Amino acid sequence: MKSSKRKNIKSMHHKTASKAPVDLKSVRKKKRAEEIPNQPNTGMLKRREFFMLLVFTLSLFFMLYRVGFIQFVKGEEYQKKAYYTQTQKRQINPKRGTIYDRNGKGLAISASVDTVSVNPNALRSELNNDPGELQELAEGLAEILDMDAMDVMKVFNRNSRFEYVKRKIDRELGARVRNYVVQEKGIKNIYIDEDSKRYYPNGSLAAHILGFTGIDDQGLAGIELKLDATLKGMPGKIMNEVDVLGRPISFSKERYVEAVDGYDVFLTIDETIQYFTQKAIEQAALDYNLKRGAAAIVMNPNTGEVLAMASYPDFDPNHPDAKPYFVDNPEWLGFASVEDTELLWQTVFRNRAVNDTYEPGSTFKAITAAAALEEGVVTPETTVVCKPYSLAGHTINCWRAGGHGQEDFTHAVYNSCNPVFVQEALAVGIEKFYTYVRMFGFQKRTGLEISGEPTDEEYRNLWHKEPKEIDLAVTGFGQRFQISPIQLASAYCAIANGGNLMKPMLVKQISDSNGNIIQKFEPQVVRKVISEETSKTIRTILEGVVSEGTGKNAYVSGYRIAGKTGTSETLQTESEGRYVVSFAAFAPADKPEIVVLLVLDHPQVAMHLRSGGILAAPVAGKLCEDILEYLQVERQYSERDMKEMTEEVYVPSLVGLTVSEAIEKLKAYGLKYVVEGSQAEDAVVKDQTPKADFSIPQNSTVIIYTEGSPENNMVPMPDLTNKTVDEATATMKNLGLNIRIRGEGMALRQQYEPGTPLQKGEVVDVEFMLLIAD
């Protein structure tokens, strides 16, 4: 091996030799040189020198290969990394899309603010690493921004090219910072960039639907989370090639990639209806001291659009982590504390209309009735018997002890008779009944565009796995299984609209910032569940429930409201009041435009008042009235309405008239009178109660003073609680007070506390309520 190498070198050497005529002589003399011990071996010298040339050449070729390898094989990878270190990037946040209600009213708006950031490395170098100047700047900045100078210094001393100093400050404050930093100090490496901040002009309105955003404008809940990708847009950036300290280099052009604003989202929500709905459950929560809050949904049954969806307790998305009203903890930290955050998610952030499930109770009887009617096992006129029903060792009673006896099916619904619904459910049969359950959309997600709805599996787990007859029996009147409010509201839409189950909708349209429509959402029929005929029949029956049956407290004169009460007991929460009362309604009954579902969880009122008919129905009735009025649905007064309506009159001015003239006038107005003082016909009236131009019910009594004054003619307000209308009217009359009767049944609330001194003749509002156990 060695010898062959030598030969090679030799032969190569010969080639060189022939090119440059070097050494015929030297080869000859080589021999002689070898003979002389101290003479140099010139052949070897040249061979070895030539060998070194080869070594150096090969080494340099290897270096050339290394350069090529770095440039062409590793090139892209290294260039990418190099680009990353050589380029400074500042992000420009896009304007987040606005969330509008169905009429284009802004519910979530992004306002322009400023964000202050710094390139700490470049800043320190800009100030020649002078800690004194840095400190001075930090103090100045901290004072304007209301920060701790130490914190600002910490940021300034970071080994970094980009840090935030303070984010999302008012533009006005931003201008002050700009003035201080740029004009006054001439600093280049502190930036005041435009940013945007989410703002919810109506506070807690639709908070659970809208959700809220975090510091980076990212959606964290509700529509803000669900449609985050649509709303957020594409961030832009300012890119600069910079030196190692982050200072832009001379020939680098600032590259500016413009931000693309997010799309606007139009919800199906109506701001006004949402407001009514939220007010209604808030008031209910206060009146009934609801231990577990409340939920309400208003939908358009014909399209499946959600017009309002409310949950209580709620929050203000402008300050999502503010301390909820029911928390006493003085060391509330909000999102800074894991426990506080957890509490928020479990309470105020919960959208009870979608996230929570409950036992629907009698409101579910509408579904049972629909199935039975559709299957033809019963007609409205079919005679049924309401008496305790025994099945598999259980006895099912009606809410009225002993039951209602023999009645037609329509009245069984009016009276919400459990035994009748057990019979009808059994008549439909297990397989068919549960098919209807599924057809109405239960046991499956509704697919509403908001996060937090239970999954199909979670829904299924809230029902009997393999239902037996007894399971079917209790399911027939809505107990021992759970559904979410949005499911029930959707099912009521199908009942109300002629039998089509609609996919509930929350988003109507998505458009870009110039108003071009990007996506429009059309109502979707999921399936036909019942026939138009059956739908019509149930509409009539449920209207009767409100006008004559257990739903009477929801009655509103002039509006044909149909609905069903619901009261369910949960077994686990006895200490908290264990009842969930609800009311599901639609109106007008002949041509429904709204479906309203109201769920009040764990009311803390007297035991005998804990029923859907007493607690939920009046709230739902009032809510329906407000909404229908707002939707400008004309009132159609029935004959009964006309009869029951007591006309109000304006009290005429009597002062200065003689007693006879005054009496004449009052008679003309349909009012009664009592004269205090001189009864002489020509005595002059000095004062009167009620005063002129007050609106009072007809047949009220006006007190006329010829002597003395109303201030000296006072009576204490009596306690009318639990008196009937007649009893209350008599009591008031005896005291010389006027009464304005609202509702029917038992007196529930009176305008003045018992014992309040009132002038004789004053009109007092008294609310009456039918005491219904379901």
Add this chain to the structure above:
Amino acid sequence: MKRKREYDFWLLFTVMVLLAMGVIMVFSASSYYAAYNWNNKFHFLIRQLLWSCVGLVCMFVISNIDYRRLAIISPVLMLISIVLLILVAIPGIGAKYNDARRWFNLGFTTFQPSELMKLSLIMFLSFSLAKNSGKLRFFFRGLVPYLLIVGFVDLLLLLEPHYSCAVLITLVAVVILFCAGARIFHFLAIGVPTIAAAACLVISSEYRLQRFLAFLDPFADPQGSGYQAVNSLYAIASGSIFGRGLGKSLQKYLYIPEPQNDFIFSIVAEELGFVGAFTVIVLFLLLIWRGVRISMNAPDMMGSLMAIGITSLVAIETIINIAVVTATLPVTGMPLPFISYGGTSMLFVLASMGILLNISRNSVNNFNPVRGSELLKRARQGEG
């Protein structure tokens, strides 16, 4: 009869081209650094130009001095170099910079005695070996004394410390001894145990091993030990085929520390691309080829050894420099001859080119085995 002989044209041409490239690249690489540190972006350009001119003058003067005359004073130069190396290591005399005491501060410039030592040693070895090359066949009588001299010089360099120069001087000395006829077996006998011992030393300590291995993956610590290598690789990779264009390097914006010095080749590769790097390497190849050719055609053994010494000095410096820049070897302070910025080192490189040119002028077709001193005598008598 005296005959005016020609310089080796290609050598002169290569040197001039490399020098010109050096001036341009030093300016390009250093302008931002100079503006940042001296507030004058021409700081290094002016000095590089000045030293190049001084160096060129020096080169032409020396090229006119017969190398054999120079060789005679090489023992003196060697002594002076040793004294200077000792002096520079003494605190207070030598200037300290980056934890190493390698420089004399002369006020207007600094001077590295190790630069002088490189040249002195090459000349001294050539001078001595021309007389004693026959003895080199013997280990103790021939090779060992020379190795002791080299070892002594290395020891002085390690005092400063100046490891890269010690390695360089050792390698150059080995090349000279090898060409002069030392036995390969002797080198192996010394080299293999030495390398083995060094390897053991490295492996025995976890810390040293880590340091040694760090260069294999500079990206493991891009902000620390791998910083220079990583940024050098970024620069080279950014060049691609034709480069970013002259003056458009981004890595010179202080990413590469002192970009005009040891890492200038990566700036060349970044601004002029593979084409530029290729050109530089080809120019060095040309220079090395001419250098080896001159050594092979030298009129005597002394000239031949001196030529190969000087050529291998430039070659090894170039190879190590590019190897470092391409992260093929661990980072060590080795400038790229002609191109890197450097005052006195530039002067010495050009001076050595002067010697090489002078040897080329004396090239002969007939190799004269007579000893250099005798040849000189004959030259004086007009026989050359």
